[in-house]
Amino acid sequence: AALNARIAAETPERGTVPSLKNSVIAFSSLPLSNNTLRGLEFNAYTNMTAIQSASIPHALAGRDILGAAKTGSGKTLAFLVPMLEKLYRAGWSTQDGVGAIVLSPTRELAGQIFAVLRKIGKFHSFTLGLLMGGRNKNRREHNEFLQEQQSIPNTNILICTPGRLLQHLEQTPYMNADSLQMLILDEADRILDMGFRDQLVRILDYFPAGERQTLLYSATQTKDVKHLATLSINRKKVEYVGVHDKD
Ligand code: ADP
Numbered sequence: 001a002a003l004n005a006r007i008a009a010e011t012p013e014r015g016t017v018p019s020l021k022n023s024v025i026a027f028s029s030l031p032l033s034n035n036t037l038r039g040l041e042f043n044a045y046t047n048m049t050a051i052q053s054a055s056i057p058h059a060l061a062g063r064d065i066l067g068a069a070k071t072g073s074g075k076t077l078a079f080l081v082p083m084l085e086k087l088y089r090a091g092w093s094t095q096d097g098v099g100a101i102v103l104s105p106t107r108e109l110a111g112q113i114f115a116v117l118r119k120i121g122k123f124h125s126f127t128l129g130l131l132m133g134g135r136n137k138n139r140r141e142h143n144e145f146l147q148e149q150q151s152i153p154n155t156n157i158l159i160c161t162p163g164r165l166l167q168h169l170e171q172t173p174y175m176n177a178d179s180l181q182m183l184i185l186d187e188a189d190r191i192l193d194m195g196f197r198d199q200l201v202r203i204l205d206y207f208p209a210g211e212r213q214t215l216l217y218s219a220t221q222t223k224d225v226k227h228l229a230t231l232s233i234n235r236k237k238v239e240y241v242g243v244h245d246k247d
Pocket residue numbers: 044045046047048049052069070071072073074075076077
């Protein structure tokens with residue numbers, strides 16, 4: 001109840017950006033779980049960047065986010081922090097299966113997101129998976145795929161490249177995204193540039209249309225990104241967050 005009161009008090013009105021451009025807002029002023037705050041503190045993340053302070057309060061309020069901010073502005077924490085809170089507030093545990101999926105255009109970027117998540121999520125008990133192999137080109141890669149298949153039923157948060165996620169959705173018997181709580185599309189503009197549009201559309205078909213929360217981030221706001229948003233964001237509670245400051 002105390003947490004709910006704080007959330008109510010600190011949730012901005014729709015359409016408002018809670019930070020002035022140059023004001024500094026600490027993560028500790030947000031209604032976050034101690035596990036998340038400790039993870040941030042442990043890694044010396046104290047104050048939010050502009051895109052973080054503009055989007056995290058809305059995401060914590062359960063809204064879908066269409067966010068744009070240039071490379072290096074801190075988009076990773078802008079989606080990982082609300083993701084951890086969403087699963088934490090839902091009391092998500094290992095046997096609940098896949099609760100959140102992060103899609104990233106390249107293996108390298110997926111690996112970076114995974115590394116940040118391991119660091120800031122270390123005081124949570126969610127199980128994490130990184131799905132980004134190639135398509136069974138050789139024995140070693142095939143074994144990697146089999147290993148991923150084994151671990152998926154007990155994994156709460158999946159960081160994936162689009163092709164690999166689709167491969168698991170199509171071929172992994174216990175891959176179950178029916179209760180997915182949050183879908184995150186990172187670098188949506190690059191996902192489209194790299195020609196993953198059709199795979200994305202097929203991936204979206206596997207997910208529940210209902211109350212899933214969707215966070216979509218990109219460096220640029222193009223027409224294609226907006227179109228992807230209409231395909232992937234299926235609720236009316238969308239918050240558009242663009243940060244274009246020069247610093
Ligand atoms: P983007 O995805 O927008 O390109 P990243 O999430 O990769 O940006 O963050 C860029 C850099 O900024 C990283 O080195 C990250 O550790 C750092 N960073 C992100 N948020 C903060 C913060 N709140 N305080 C300090 N450094 C941060």
